[in-house]
Amino acid sequence: MKKRHKRLAIVLGVLAGAVVATALVLNAFRDSMVFFVTPSEMVAMEEIPDRTFRIGGLVEAGSVQRDTASTLVMFRVTDGAEGVPVVYDGILPNLFREGQGVVAEGRLEGDGTFQANKVLARHDEEYMPPEAQEAIERAGHPSGAGGGYDSQ
Amino acid sequence: MFRKIPWFKFSSPPNFYWLADRLTPWLWGGAAILGIMGLYVGFFVAPPDYQQGDSYRIMFIHVPTAWMGMFIYLLIALYSVIFLTWRIKMADVMAIALAPTGALMTFLSLWTGALWGAPTWGTYWVWDARLTSTLILLFLYLGYMALHAAVDDREKGARAASLLALVGVVNVPIIYFSVEWWHSLHQGMSVTLTDAPSMAASMFAAMLLMTGACWLYSAAIALRRAQVEALEREAGNPWVQDELLGAEEGGDAATAAEASGDLQREVRS
Numbered sequence: 001m002k003k004r005h006k007r008l009a010i011v012l013g014v015l016a017g018a019v020v021a022t023a024l025v026l027n028a029f030r031d032s033m034v035f036f037v038t039p040s041e042m043v044a045m046e047e048i049p050d051r052t053f054r055i056g057g058l059v060e061a062g063s064v065q066r067d068t069a070s071t072l073v074m075f076r077v078t079d080g081a082e083g084v085p086v087v088y089d090g091i092l093p094n095l096f097r098e099g100q101g102v103v104a105e106g107r108l109e110g111d112g113t114f115q116a117n118k119v120l121a122r123h124d125e126e127y128m129p130p131e132a133q134e135a136i137e138r139a140g141h142p143s144g145a146g147g148g149y150d151s152q
Numbered sequence: 153m154f155r156k157i158p159w160f161k162f163s164s165p166p167n168f169y170w171l172a173d174r175l176t177p178w179l180w181g182g183a184a185i186l187g188i189m190g191l192y193v194g195f196f197v198a199p200p201d202y203q204q205g206d207s208y209r210i211m212f213i214h215v216p217t218a219w220m221g222m223f224i225y226l227l228i229a230l231y232s233v234i235f236l237t238w239r240i241k242m243a244d245v246m247a248i249a250l251a252p253t254g255a256l257m258t259f260l261s262l263w264t265g266a267l268w269g270a271p272t273w274g275t276y277w278v279w280d281a282r283l284t285s286t287l288i289l290l291f292l293y294l295g296y297m298a299l300h301a302a303v304d305d306r307e308k309g310a311r312a313a314s315l316l317a318l319v320g321v322v323n324v325p326i327i328y329f330s331v332e333w334w335h336s337l338h339q340g341m342s343v344t345l346t347d348a349p350s351m352a353a354s355m356f357a358a359m360l361l362m363t364g365a366c367w368l369y370s371a372a373i374a375l376r377r378a379q380v381e382a383l384e385r386e387a388g389n390p391w392v393q394d395e396l397l398g399a400e401e402g403g404d405a406a407t408a409a410e411a412s413g414d415l416q417r418e419v420r421s
Contacts, residue, residue, distance in 0.1 A: 004237060004238060007236060007237045008233075008237040011233050011236050011237055011318065014315065014318060014319065015233075015318055015319075015321070015322075018318075018319045018321075018322050019322050022322045022326070026326070033281055033333070033334045034281075034334045034335040034336075035278065035279075035280035035281065035334065035335050035336045035337050036335050036337075037335070038335070056335055092274070093272070093273060093274025094271060094272070094274070095203060095204070095272050095273075095274075096274075100203075103337055118275075119274070120273045120274050120275055120278070120337060121272060121273055121274055122273065122337055122339065123203060123204065123272055123273075123339055124339055124340070125339045125340045125341060125342040125350055126342070126350045126351065127201050127204075127208055127211075127342065127350070127351035127352065127355055128199075128201065128202055128351065128352050129199030129200065129201070129202060129352055130199075130200065130202040131199075132202070132352065133202035133203075
């Protein structure tokens with residue numbers, strides 16, 4: 001009986017140790033665990049990294065400007081509090097639209113625009129038929145796109 | 153009262169073998185019925201999504217397999233604790249029998265996730281927290297199976313692998329909460345224990361049916377695999393002989409010989 005208890009104690013001890021170690025590691029790498037930063041977080045950064053990074057937020061309604069002769073597109077990524085102008089030359093994902101969640105990868109130029117070399121669409125965790133969405137819009141609520149941002 | 157419950161009755165291989173023989177046909181049947189119902193509701197009853205159209209339907213495979221991949225790992229860790237503490241061999245048999253199914257489910261969730269990501273996000277793969285931790289889960293399954301088989305002394309290999317399973321279990325909550333703890337490309341949870349699911353009822357119904365099918369399939373295949381594993385480990389014991397001879401008494405000689413031949417093939421592989 002005693003031996004069993006000792007073994008159980010060791011097993012639980014190993015588990016507890018693994019949990020604590022993992023928590024410490026994840027806490028230490030907190031900044032690298034995020035896939036993107038929001039515009040507010042970017043503004044709050046003490047130092048803008050001189051490498052590519054990702055910003056994420058919603059495509060600001062009415063901000064999308066497309067070049068008629070090329071695939072150049074300009075839009076603003078916003079989290080409600082701050083917005084960043086993004087320039088991108090390439091093919092946008094299908095789900096890209098105004099008010100939709102988006103993640104752009106690139107660098108911040110000196111003039112404050114974000115030069116993206118890749119744009120990914122982000123969708124939210126709500127799934128509904130088109131009729132339900134229309135009913136929600138008729139009731140005067142904005143489309144339910146791009147949830148999960150801190151400032152919302 | 154507590155002691156009267158036969159806690160360890162089915163931890164003896166013959167009792168387990170007997171129970172698994174009776175359970176598996178029902179599990180197979182249930183999995184087939186729920187799977188057909190789930191696919192029907194998923195393809196023909198559930199409406200298209202307002203943004204993604206029909207491509208969201210891949211979640212009827214994606215979400216149940218992802219859940220199953222995580223849940224099976226929790227089960228393996230639990231069996232590993234039982235094996236390490238009480239040295240019950242059937243606990244290790246169940247753990248190693250579950251591992252290939254868990255790996256398959258995790259692989260399917262990664263694969264369907266990539267197929268879903270391409271039309272929605274615009275990429276098959278990104279190194280965000282949810283995707284990366286799920287890939288680590290797949291590697292943990294593969295590592296567990298490899299370690300289990302790598303040591304010639306089965307008992308030692310089982311103990312080492314059980315320890316790996318136990319330490320690796322910290323990855324499961326990381327997968328589950330990754331979309332809440334960190335910004336990720338992967339969307340948040342649609343289904344939680346506390347809130348109503350954020351999807352249409354028929355979509356949710358299809359997902360639950362497919363989840364049920366996944367559970368029953370996994371239980372059936374794992375029990376079958378555990379039976380074979382138990383036969384192999386207990387090959388010299390009288391109950392195994394009885395099991396094979398019993399088949400001979402029940403049917404005619406030809407089918408019995410065929411059945412025992414099948415078993416021997418299974419045992420060897």
